[in-house]
Amino acid sequence: MKGGGSLPTEMAETIAPTAEILPLYMREMQRVLAAGAAAGADQFVAVAALMVPFGEIWVVNNITAQVSNVGAATSVWLQPAYVRKGPQSNVFVPATSPVQVPVNGDGLQGWPFGFMDLVMYPGDQPGCVFSNGVYGVNITPTITVDYYRLEI
Secondary structure (H helix, E strand, C coil): CCCCCCCCCCCCCCCCCCCCCHHHHHHHHEEEEEEECCECCCCEEECHHHCCCCCEEEEEEEEEEEECCCCCCCEEEEEEEEEECCCCCEEECCCCCCEEECCCCCEEEEEECCCCCEEECCCCEEEEEEEEEECCCCECCEEEEEEEEEEC
């Protein structure tokens, strides 16, 4: 195969490491949004303010769901999630376990994507899922999304 045109005939004498510089170029497009909505039952909770608008694509680095001081007689499990809009809207959650928010307590769980950034399209929404809840009062999660905004 050597010299057949598909591989180089000679290798360089040194091998140099490379670094991903795309985040440096995209720094000006980085955004952080946070919003909240009340929930009083086990469900997926999303906020209209966090819906990806038409004409944009979001490359998401992290979705965080947080509740604070849930109050007496209230205990829930919390997990960040997102919904993909389409003919069938599907809710996606991370493979990690949800975090329990105790009575009169706080809860926070992030879903970092690392190298495998999540691409969200117009109509998609980040949010969170409440499960195994005992609801003495409505609680309001704060959903925070770190993303790069790309115009289409």
